[in-house]
Each structure stands twice: as C-alpha cells, then as structure tokens.
Amino acid sequence: MDFLMFQLEKNSLIPLYEQLYSEIKEAIIRGKIAEGAKLPSKRKLADYLAVSQTTIEFAYSQLVAEGYISSEARRGFFVQNLEELALIEQAIPNVIQEEKYVSTYSIDFSPGKIDTESFPFKIWRKYAKDIVNEINKDFLQLGHPQGDYILRHQISSYLYQSRGVKCTPEQIILGSGTEQIMPLIIRLLGKEAIYGFENPGYPLTHHLFLEDKQKSVPIPVDEDGVIVSRLEQTNATAMYVTPSHQFPTGAVLSATRRSQLLAWAYQQENRYIIEDDYDSEFRYTGKPIPSLQGIDQNERVIYLSTFSKSLMPSLRIAYAVLPKSLVTQYKQKYSYYSATVPRMDQYILANFMEDGYFAKHLNKMRKIYKRKLEIITKTIAEYAPTVTISGEQAGMHIVLTILSSKTEEELVSLAEQAGIRIYSLREYITAELELDLDPKLVLGFGGIEIEHLATSIHRFMEALKIKKSTENSL
Numbered sequence: 001m002d003f004l005m006f007q008l009e010k011n012s013l014i015p016l017y018e019q020l021y022s023e024i025k026e027a028i029i030r031g032k033i034a035e036g037a038k039l040p041s042k043r044k045l046a047d048y049l050a051v052s053q054t055t056i057e058f059a060y061s062q063l064v065a066e067g068y069i070s071s072e073a074r075r076g077f078f079v080q081n082l083e084e085l086a087l088i089e090q091a092i093p094n095v096i097q098e099e100k101y102v103s104t105y106s107i108d109f110s111p112g113k114i115d116t117e118s119f120p121f122k123i124w125r126k127y128a129k130d131i132v133n134e135i136n137k138d139f140l141q142l143g144h145p146q147g148d149y150i151l152r153h154q155i156s157s158y159l160y161q162s163r164g165v166k167c168t169p170e171q172i173i174l175g176s177g178t179e180q181i182m183p184l185i186i187r188l189l190g191k192e193a194i195y196g197f198e199n200p201g202y203p204l205t206h207h208l209f210l211e212d213k214q215k216s217v218p219i220p221v222d223e224d225g226v227i228v229s230r231l232e233q234t235n236a237t238a239m240y241v242t243p244s245h246q247f248p249t250g251a252v253l254s255a256t257r258r259s260q261l262l263a264w265a266y267q268q269e270n271r272y273i274i275e276d277d278y279d280s281e282f283r284y285t286g287k288p289i290p291s292l293q294g295i296d297q298n299e300r301v302i303y304l305s306t307f308s309k310s311l312m313p314s315l316r317i318a319y320a321v322l323p324k325s326l327v328t329q330y331k332q333k334y335s336y337y338s339a340t341v342p343r344m345d346q347y348i349l350a351n352f353m354e355d356g357y358f359a360k361h362l363n364k365m366r367k368i369y370k371r372k373l374e375i376i377t378k379t380i381a382e383y384a385p386t387v388t389i390s391g392e393q394a395g396m397h398i399v400l401t402i403l404s405s406k407t408e409e410e411l412v413s414l415a416e417q418a419g420i421r422i423y424s425l426r427e428y429i430t431a432e433l434e435l436d437l438d439p440k441l442v443l444g445f446g447g448i449e450i451e452h453l454a455t456s457i458h459r460f461m462e463a464l465k466i467k468k469s470t471e472n473s474l
Helices: 016-029 042-049 053-065 082-099 121-131 134-140 149-163 178-188 203-209 255-266 324-334 343-354 357-381 408-417 450-463
Strands: 069-072 076-079 172-175 195-199 216-222 238-241 272-276 301-306 318-321 387-390 397-402 440-444
Touching (some): 016 053, 042 053, 053 069, 121 343, 134 343, 149 172, 172 178, 178 203, 178 301, 178 318, 255 272, 357 387, 408 440, 408 450
Parallel strands (some): 238 272, 272 301
Antiparallel strands (some): 069 076, 301 318, 397 440
16 A cells, blocks of 8 residues: 555645545556556555545545546445546546535535435345356456447337437447546547537536637527527537536427527538437426437437436446447447446346336336425425526426525525535536526535425525515515
C-alpha cells in the first residue's frame, strides 16, 4: 500500500472521505496506481488509516460513481481504463461540490435519487446467489466487448416493446454509465463532429462537449423542447437531446419539433441525433412518448439509456443502440475493448428481466412515483399562485416557479441553511439565456419517502418564508 502513504487531516473542514477520494483520484490520474490494480478492501484500508469503514465506503463509492474504479462482486475494487477517465475529468469539480454536503442535509430533493424502500432485495439476492457459483466460473473471464449477448438480447426486446426502438442485440453496446459510453460515441463520430446540446441541460454532457469550445454549441430549450430553428443556424453535425422528458425543464419535444429534428439530421450524411432516454419508463399523463429512434427512417439516431432510474444508480449499467453503419465502425475501432460492466452483474440483470421481474418492478415504481407526484402537486397547490409546477408529465423531478423578489441563488441558500438540498435551474445553464424573471428551482422527489413528502414540502416552503395561499389572503 505504498501509494496510500499520505496523511488525512482529521481537524480539517474537508470531510475525511473527500480527502481520501481526492488522494486516490490524484494517484490514479498521475499513474501511481496502475490501470487494473486492485485497491485494498474497505476493512483493511480503514484499519490502516485508523478511520471508519464508512469513510472508506463513501470515498470508494464516489470513485465508482465517477468511473475511476469499478466494483466487482466478491473480488473488490479495481482501477478503470485511464483513457476513458481523461475525457470526463472536467466534469468532476461540480460533482464533488454537490456530494461533499450529502450527509448534512435532512431533506434531499436531488433529481438523481431513487426510492430505495421499494427495491426487490429478496428477488435480486436470489439471482445474485444463483450467479455466484462455481458452475459459472467462466464469468470470471472477460466477455464480449459490447457486453454479453444474453443481456443485449433482453434489452433489445424490452426497448421494442416499451419504447418502439427497432434494433438487434448486435447494435447494442454496454458501458458502466453514460459518462463511459458518451466518450466512445464522441470518438466514434470523429474529430470533425460538432455537437449541439440542450441549454439548460444535463451537466455531464456540458462538460464533455465543452472540452473543445469550437466543436460544441448550446441550443436553447422552451416549453416544446429544443428549438430546432436555432440548431439549423449552427454548423452542428450531432445533436444531444432528452426528448421524452427534457432535463431539467421537463419539457416534452413536440411532434412538430421531432419532425424538424429528424429532417435536420437527414439533410447531410454526417449528421446524427443522440437521444438520451434517461427516465422514459415513468410517464404519468397520456400515452407514452415514442422514441425518436423508433420513428427514424434513415438510421440517424443513436439511442442512449441507463438502468440508473429504473433500478439503481449504483448498478452502473448503461447502453447505446447504434445505427447499423456505426456498428461496423465501432467493431473496427474498438474490437480490442473489454466490456466495463462486470459479467455477473450482466447475468443477474438479464435473468431478472427474462423472468419478468423488471417489468413488474417498473409497474410498481410507476405507481409509487405517480403517488409521490400527486402528493407533491396537492401540497404545493396550497402555496399557489406564489408557487407553481411544470414538467410534471414524467420522470422523478419537477420545476417550481416561485413569485419572489429573491434570486434563485438566494432561495437555494435559504433552503440550505434549513438543511434542505435543492437546485437552481441556472445551475444547468451553459450560456446566457433569456429567462423568465421569476426564479425556478429543480425539485427531485424520487428519494423522499411517501410518508415524509408533504412534511418535507411544508418545511421547504417554511425555509423559503412562503406562506400558504389561505394565509396570504388574510
């Protein structure tokens, strides 16, 4: 453990787990810890550094979440491919700024949280136990570079039935999260590609695309989704969108805009649309919105999704569906790659899906999240018209518009002082936009327990010094 010969400053204002995280990350980046190296177990490292195992667990979890290390069941933690890590390095500071305060919040409205109380632990444990067996010793070896066929087959069947995505297992590639797959797609589209991305939008893609400002351009979003006419005024050759439930505004890309976006892609041979369908499983009003990939007639859509919302963020399984022309290029360029998702995890998930438990879990969670949304809507209605909701058609977050003389930053600060985590819409904006004067906040409700939702909203409004409408009328 020579590479871990450093001192943790226990009197520092910086949490111990963050100090440890930073030291390990720096050692990986500088090559002091080689790719593929196994890190000490949580117990051994805790004993060595004279800290709690919780400290080690938090540090390792952050490194796993950012793709620096991977966790393999019953084997331990291993350093990931450094070539991939370099592409996401600029995304790290904001993530750390978010995570360093996790333990201090009594109420967390993070849009990345899920409901952990309803996870089918017993069933998942059964599949995990069945997989971890000497009979499956082959799973200790590397599998197919795109991910094992059994899981890609299950994903292709699920996508066709639920999202209308037309693909074969051969078109699917697996990766340990969006942040691992996106750099592959970026390299696959070549150095000459110029990327459009939604503004406001998903922070990770902002960092990925903004590494080269000459090759990326923010495209504004309104209540109908990305404004395609603004895209047409640029020299972009690829457009990243979240059409089914735009992040963070919650807008759904209108039928007209969908047609316009596909038409834009068809105008030139080298144009592609990257469709991130990150939480399409959870729609609460009207019919499901069809995927862009399903209505694409010329194979210009790269479909991207993950199991982070539908199952758990820590599973670290994401996937992309490539047009057939790009599959050929992918195999030529990346045939030497190894799949970054542990094979045992792949088989657990594949069996879970094949036996129908994934569909059952989604149906259950859809009802739970819908109930949560109903409680939030009803509770916030008590504060109307001072507070209104938008983006509630789908997903696990909404946008609050607040009639207030305070800025978004001031409102976030008031909430933070009360131990409440909330996000300003402006945090997701890359370039200046013409926004409404009224502040907007992004509120995630997935991680709040149903019985605590109403109380959490009332505490939040109290922190912002917003009174109920009946009190305002007195």
